[in-house]
Amino acid sequence: MSKPIHSAVRIGHVxxxxxxxxxxxxxxxxxxxxxxxxxxxxxxxxxxxxxxHHHIGLxxxxxxGGKAPAPGRTGLYHVAILYxxxxxxxxxxxxxxxxxxxxxxxxxHGVSEAIYLSDPDGNGLELCVDRDPAEWPRDAQGExxxxxxxLDLKALLKSKDG
Numbered sequence: 183m184s185k186p187i188h189s190a191v192r193i194g195h196v197x198x199x200x201x202x203x204x205x206x207x208x209x210x211x212x213x214x215x216x217x218x219x220x221x222x223x224x225x226x227x228x229x230x231x232x233x234x235h236h237h238i239g240l241x242x243x244x245x246x247g248g249k250a251p252a253p254g255r256t257g258l259y260h261v262a263i264l265y266x267x268x269x270x271x272x273x274x275x276x277x278x279x280x281x282x283x284x285x286x287x288x289x290x291h292g293v294s295e296a297i298y299l300s301d302p303d304g305n306g307l308e309l310c311v312d313r314d315p316a317e318w319p320r321d322a323q324g325e326x327x328x329x330x331x332x333l334d335l336k337a338l339l340k341s342k343d344g
Contacts, residue, residue, distance in 0.1 A: 196261050197239035200303045201248045203227060206240045209302050213281045214263075214274065214309075237263075250304030260298065260306030271295065271311040272341040288333035292319040293326070295333050 200206040203224055210216045216229035219236050225243060228236030238261075251257050265271045275297055278285065286306070287298040296310040321327040 195236050195239060197241060198258075198261070198301070198303070198305050199245035199248070200240050200242055200301075200305075201245055202302070203240060203242050205302050210238060210240065213277055213283060215277060245303075258305060260308045262296075262308040262310055265309065265311045268295065268311050268338065268341045271297070271309060272338050274309045275335060275338060288335055290329070290331045290333045292329040292331075295338065297333070297335075 198206075203226070207218065207227055207229070210229050211218055216231055216238065217233075219228045219230050219234075221227045226239065226241040228239050230237045265274060278297070278299065283299060285297060285299050289296050289298070292313070293315075294310045294312045296308050299307050299309070301307055319327045319329060
């Protein structure tokens with residue numbers, strides 16, 4: 183087995199092919215609350231949270247007016263957007279509800295809580311918050327034992343700061 187990658191390596195950003203840049207900006211900025219950091223006309227835009235250069239690139243270079251891939255094809259399953267707290271994940275859920283965005287699912291994975299949905303182009307999104315690693319489920323040998331159970335959305339909406 184090869185040497186593991188450095189523990190500080192992170193995924194910095196993702197680029198998504200979209201059919202309609204304006205529609206995507208309305209969703210990512212208007213619904214989810216990302217901020218537009220740069221735009222290249224009607225071809226591409228970059229959005230972020232907290233002033234980062236970009237977390238998500240949206241482009242129509244090869245996809246303007248295109249259709250989402252058919253089910254059963256390879257490609258991106260979903261992009262996980264990690265929120266800093268349960269309170270912020272609850273805010274994301276409220277935003278989705280206010281805009282009538284349907285959910286594809288909601289799960290408690292033991293290590294995290296996650297809400298699943300699709301963007302306007304059918305790209306899968308996971309909006310999630312991690313639990314403290316000290317709370318992660320472990321098996322008898324101490325190995326990580328992630329689970330998938332239902333996420334109580336009503337309880338999530340009642341989240342308080344702190």
